[in-house]
Amino acid sequence: MATKASRTAARMMMAPAVIVLLGWMLVPLIMTLWFSFRNYLPLRGGDLGFAGFDNYVRFITSSAFWPAVLATLTIVLGTLIITVVLGVLLALLLDQPMWGQGIVRILVIAPFFVMPTVSGLVWKNMFLDSVNGLFAHAARAIGVTPVEWIIEAPFFSIILITSWTWLPFATLILLTAIQSLDSEQLDAAEMDGAPKIKRFWYIIVPHMSRAITVVILIQTIFLLSVFAEIFVTTAGAFGSKTLTYLIYQRVLESQNIGLGSAGGVYAIILANIVAVFLMRIVGKNLDA
Amino acid sequence: MGQIELKKVTKRFGETEVIPPLDLVIGEGEFVVFVGPSGCGKSTLLRLIAGLEDITSGTIEIDGQDATAVGPAKRGLAMVFQSYALYPHMTVRKNIAFPLKMAGMDAAAINAKVTAAASVLNLTDYLDRRPGQLSGGQRQRVAIGRAIVREPSAFLFDEPLSNLDAALRVNMRLEITELHQTLKTTMIYVTHDQVEAMTMADKIVVLRAGNIEQVGSPLELYRTPRNTFVAGFIGSPKMNLIDGAEAAKHGVATIGIRPEHVTVSKDGGDWQGRVTVAEHLGSDTFLHVASDLGQMTVRVGGEMNVRHGDTIWMTPDMTHLHRFGADGLRTP
């Protein structure tokens, strides 16, 4: 494979993808960096001059900043934990012999196709609503006061929706992983005297580790920018404002592009911290 | 310890009967090899003995105890799989220790046993590697290590050497034989390989479509195959089976003669033929000969100067002639 000619060709074939992505990353990034140092207020006439680090200082010292970082991490971690744990269990279940496995699979995968806005709306109005939601109906039917899900458990509500969306993804990858396990390994473990639970912990879970990392990586990428689910449900109230949402408020509601851009830079930094962290584990796991 | 008895064991997968009623006794300390064409049920039989598959009917007794309903872990057998089935995420040490850990043995005892097994198997230097970092032969040894630490009453091997290259296969074959001589534990061994079957077994079980065709020592099978199937199956290159007029001369339906029991001459002999291919190995020469009796293979010790197209004469060694009736069974 490795003749000089093929290496040159490889570089050229890689070029289009790399160049467009580089452009896609750099142009807005540079513009964001530029704006973040400007006092840019469109409603006051646009660019009002150099702002130094004011935007950065203001953004990070704002009382909303750290809670937003925390909220972001809570939602990402919460969803990851739920989807991975339930995904593993569900994958195990679906791996068992049963009737109508194909149909169950279809049922389980469905939420993945639902656009976030729709799932936010459906969950908020038809399930979580404390008056007309199904949960409230159910609660009333058994004589319990309906819970104000969105107020009393805003994170739960958001994580519920994001988990519902991503559980199918996790389940399917993990199911494929389980199915790829060499059955002789399980036979061997059984001969070695490992009961079911131990076979699960010692054989199946380690076998899935690679798949789990991929699930985590992909989901993190998408969850870091969760927006519609929050917009539709809590609209950022009750402490559920993520970094993305905070930037959205600064840019679109306050129309303070400079401040929002500084927030964007912070978000990029956060994303990269998460990314580096992820790449460490993923990189290792993907090699193996 | 280590006597295994199968009584009228059958196995069906859904509609298909893979093992028709089968009786077999495997004596204590024996090295038994199962051979047979692909799909004949060798692996299935092994897995039935291991308890990895339920038998459909019949009983399996281990050391005189009915083990039919006993789980695989409790039968006291150890199995070495074709793929080795090592746990890829554990080090060699942990792989070997796994059955002991499952048995709840304490760490010190486990350590001692693992160390002992590793030194027997020459694995001491690799204890901290993962299976992925080992060569085929080393993996094979880890799989065996995992089996021996349990001190099973019998070992089950399912084509353990088929993934190795030729040279390594020879070495591992010797190692397993030596292991058997050291441990004196019953071993049941499935293989496709002629040489393995002949050289390792105390007793060979030849299977065809789940039926036992013949059971006996390797030389018994070599010398007195019970039928044409066994005759053609045991020995390499294959026995030449000849029917028609030439067989009728001997009063049977088929006669058989092994390639090594034919003398070749350029001058004259019983059967004439033309060499199609001459393979010169240095130590031997294999001649593929087209004759009136059909395509035949003969072996000549050392080097013989023949080439493609030469005409030769072959003389069978009558003392080694095999005779089979119309039903394929050996006639005395």
Next chain:
Amino acid sequence: MGQIELKKVTKRFGETEVIPPLDLVIGEGEFVVFVGPSGCGKSTLLRLIAGLEDITSGTIEIDGQDATAVGPAKRGLAMVFQSYALYPHMTVRKNIAFPLKMAGMDAAAINAKVTAAASVLNLTDYLDRRPGQLSGGQRQRVAIGRAIVREPSAFLFDEPLSNLDAALRVNMRLEITELHQTLKTTMIYVTHDQVEAMTMADKIVVLRAGNIEQVGSPLELYRTPRNTFVAGFIGSPKMNLIDGAEAAKHGVATIGIRPEHVTVSKDGGDWQGRVTVAEHLGSDTFLHVASDLGQMTVRVGGEMNVRHGDTIWMTPDMTHLHRFGADGLRTP
């Protein structure tokens, strides 16, 4: 057509020199086999000849023309890969036609050539199948078909039979030999298999760590290995190499004797030893013997009644004794 000459060819991968300067001439119409231990550079050498890797220095000439800078497609060579590398989405017909299509040949001509190749290779009935629907041997033939339609000046084979089972391997070996006899095209063939090398080659090239240890006909290598490496590498079971006092008796550092050139007796002989393993194949018996001279292997034709632990005597056939100096080289 089909002479290939390598002049001071070297190859490095990064820091490691895989092929040190190497000269080799492959004559027109020759069947050359490369053998050597795993990782010695056989595949690399083949790929250098094919043009799939750049050579680091030196020149490759094909039919007297410098081909060093010529792309793989232009060298007029055809390669059969270990995995066959058939195009799974194309029918057999399309697979075979592919190189012709790439060469821009017109449909009628392609069709004629494919039909011809298929009939040579007995593939006519399978032309509309996909590779996935073929057996191993048929796939192998398709790969060859794809190579022959191009009428290359030489074929390159990289362990083409290693994925096949033993029985099929024998057949395919014969088929390739016949193909060579028919086409008379230069063939370069890489294998691990002793028997393949011995039976197929006009000329064997023994490689070690990228160096050529010896080039010669199979029997030349069998009879007069140039050094201990070749002596140990060619022949199966391996030649017994003995050094120390016994070798000194013959005035050299090492003597070698092949297992088949030793006579065994239970009563007396030159060297005494104790049988560690006796392998009874029926046709032969291999004895692994622990003697004062070290571990030795001997072959006895037919059946010999010895067991583990027996004491035997071995007498080498002096006409077949090999002598090697302290530098490992053969002394005359």
Next chain:
Amino acid sequence: ETITIATVNNGDMIRMQSYTDAFTAKTGHTVEWVTLEENVLRQRVTTDITAKGGQFDIMTIGMYETPIWGKNGWLVPLNDLSADYDAADILPAMAGGLSYDGTLFAAPFYGESSMVMYRTDLMEKAGLTMPEAPTWDFIREAAAKMTDRATETNGICLRGKAGWGEGGAVITAMSNSFGARWFDMDWKPQFDSAEWANTITFFKGMMDESGPTGYATNGFNENLSLFQQGKCGMWIDATVAASFVTNAKDSTVADKVGFALAPDNGLGKRSNWLWAWALAIPAGTQKVDAAKSFIEWATSKEYIDLVAAKEGWANVPPGARQSLYDNPEYQKVPFAKMTLDSILSANPNEPTVQPVPYVGVQFAAIPEFAGIATDVSQEFAAAYAGQQTVEEALAKAQAIATDAMEAAGY
């Protein structure tokens, strides 16, 4: 020509869409509608106008945006509309709120204030009579009496939902009647004042007593739905809601609704707001004439007549034109008078008891307001939900507002 109109997805606007053919028939221009939910609409049009994207020929905007945008010169002045159009007929309060420096920049499609809508049957059952102009104390007392948790009847429904256009509008309008204000004349935020503390404490106290569960997430839609299902005794909200709650098709209580002016506290200011959804033409558009012709059509008397003829007077867009209220047919609509009275009682220039530097009843028409008010309303919502005390919420609100105002250079 085809003009693109960005509009909000409320009932009147959607009705207007269905009459587009009439417009096309009249002028030959066709229309592309971009209908969006209120918040999304606001973002979209704001981004577009500030970045000069030029995607829309007409934007639906409110009283908040119009003066700011007009001041920046981003809108086409509408002071040259045809004589037929009768611009003078537009209610002065509306025209005032949609002008900057005396120039009209957006034509009101409909206008609204807020008022009390109540259930006459429940009021009777509670043994009370709703005065024309109730006080907050009366409302609170009545709410408590009407509340019956067993039948899920809540005495009062008010918006608590975060967002300056949702709960923010209600609480600001209410604070006016308590004498609170957003900023003093030096643009200093006033959340540390006693008036604000009183407002929030009163609001939360009353809602906890008599409001629906989860009122902290209720906005206009949720309350409308509750009221229509008969779960609210009183609802103080936009006057346009009157037509929905009295519409027998959707409302189970259509014939049991009474109306009253928004409550006061005896300080001289009532707690009603003033709002208009209006159509404006961004300065960049190439299709000014077509756009104007649409605005003239959609906000004309003719359009009102068209709707009245097809769907009845109760469904015409209210609150924009004096002539509508002079129409004897329209006067028969039960809430017509109360709507007009409410609109007339709001004064964007003097919204509260003390003087303020800003224009706007339930908002302050400065660019920073939306951002600040959204944040502040989130703090209030958290206080309503019991996640923090009123004092904490106000302290945070003060900090947020101070910070933002400093950032903006006040």
Next chain:
Amino acid sequence: MARSITARRKTINTAIAWSIGLLIFFPILWTILTSFKSEADAIAFPPKFLFFDWTLENYAVVQERSDYTRYLWNSIIIAGLSTLIGVIIAIPAAWSMAFVPSRHTKDILLWMLSTKMLPAVGVLYPMYLIFIKLGLLDTRTGLVMVLMLINLPIIVWMLYTYFKEIPGEILEAARMDGASLPKEIIYVLTPMAVPGIASTLLLNFILAWNEAFWTLNLTAAKAAPLTAFIASYSSPEGLFYAKLSAASTMAIAPILIMGWFSQKQLVRGLTFGAVK
């Protein structure tokens, strides 16, 4: 492992799996059911499951209010083209990574993925300005470009993991057979990777279909896809559950149906090389 499991075990498995499956699917089912109810039935207590007056009225209302087919068509074009172009750009890149790997291959791949972590809102304003400059606002071209760029990293990664499973020998064989690089990719690699490419297309089609930030902010009327369609229902006057459900059903139905039909392909491709 392959021991006979009792029919009882299988029944229990079936029961549990079906319950969980239905539970997960329930929100969608409920939405679909609600879309056929009257508004009053939609919020009725106790909830009406199947026994209500089925009506198509909601769909009629939704269709009357907005031209569904145009949104649908835009969605198909935008999601389809962006994915297709993405794949066309990604195939050569993935070829390079899989078959001519260098020390930097993995770095490049991870870098590509990291571009997906940039918060979109942060760059909305710059993007808007760029779009104005290029005249791409409210054009399908613009959205196709943006969505292609958003999904490109995922596409490259998926194809890369697919290609890696294809033995390099086959490409070498093609090269020996005289195929030039483009021919090698067109005649050998691409057809061999058809299943992989199909599942890549599918997944990214779904991701593009559901992308709601850029599609909403960069379109007005002409190029608006279904995400914009649903945005006009997200908070209508009053809580019209039935109409909301009808609109939601219309927005997700096409992709749901497509997803179901191609489930197998999709699942296989989704694994990102996580499963060997």
